[in-house]
Amino acid sequence: MTIALRLSGLHKTFGSTIAVDHLDLEVPAGSFFGLVGPNGAGKTTALSMAVGLLRPDEGRAEVFGDDVWSDPVAAKSRIGVLPDGLALPERLTGRELLTYTGLLRGMPKNEVVARADELLAVLELDRAHSTMVLDYSTGMRKKIGLAVALLHAPRLLVLDEPFEAVDPVSASTIRTILRRFVVAGGSVVFSSHVMALVEQLCDRVAVIANGRVRAAGTLADIRQGSSLEAVFVDLVGARVGGTEGLAWLAS
Known part of the structure; x- marks a missing residue:
């Protein structure tokens, strides 16, 4: 096993x-x-x-x-991690946060963009893609945190x-x-x-x-x-x- x-x-x-x-x-x-x-x-x-x-x-x-x-x-x-009391860069939009995270991990930019688009859509955050994390509700913060955790396709x-x-x-x-x-x-x-x-x-x-x-x-x-x-x-x-x-x- x-x-x-x-x-x-x-x-x-x-x-x-x-x-x-x-x-x-x-x-x-x-x-x-x-x-x-x-x-x-x-x-x-x-x-x-x-x-x-x-x-x-x-x-x-x-x-x-x-x-x-x-x-x-x-x-x-x-590993994809969603820690307790998640601290996110609040002056970034959801899309910017995903882009920053993906590039920081060394992922190709075109792959980051494609995955960010899909995650924002599936997590129903696409309408708030240009909203700063500072203005996210608690539920939206949890979902963008999950998107960050999933972005690099962890096991x-x-x-x-x-x-x-x-x-x-x-x-x-x-x-x-x-x-x-x-x-x-x-x-x-x-x-x-x-x-x-x-x-x-x-x-x-x-x-x-x-x-x-x-x-x-x-x-x-x-x-x-x-x-x-x-x-x-x-x-x-x-x-x-x-x-x-x-x-x-x-x-």
Whole structure:
């Protein structure tokens, strides 16, 4: 089995806080892989180390066998990344951003232009091609970020909360494109807090808590006939509140 992304013993601390605790994870090629966990579980830190945005204190991250830190050019050529809190050059238009990104990657200009046109059209951003990113809505920013991630035809997409604060129409467009990417042989890893979305899209899932993988495998194996939300609550030892106090609300 080909492994698209392998994380081995990833460890990261910030002061006295352990953000990621010797985390191991394998993402098979061709899978739609969901990463779920409570706030502060270490998902964003782990993904940042996986794609070369944050150097780990210990451990390795490999993309199709290429080490992200010892051979970054080879590894990153195969990755498309949509990080959390995506910072984009806001004084560029969507078309300018794609052109700049493609040329920076060394792609031929005619290829960049053709792919940019197609991405803007498919992501329904063609009417805003001359609008500066500064004036984009949250949904538009997510879509142009996805366009940047897809521009160089990667084999693996790593997306941190790609549906957060996205309107239903934009979310539907993004889901359709990600499904097409996987059907065509690509691999997707994305983090989310929305269990229903993970169940709808993913064939594999990992539950992270306190910087460690609590469970990983096929969606069916993890769920074991239950809902992903119920399994998640049980695995992370969360206490579901809301039943006590607030008596004045019923008065």
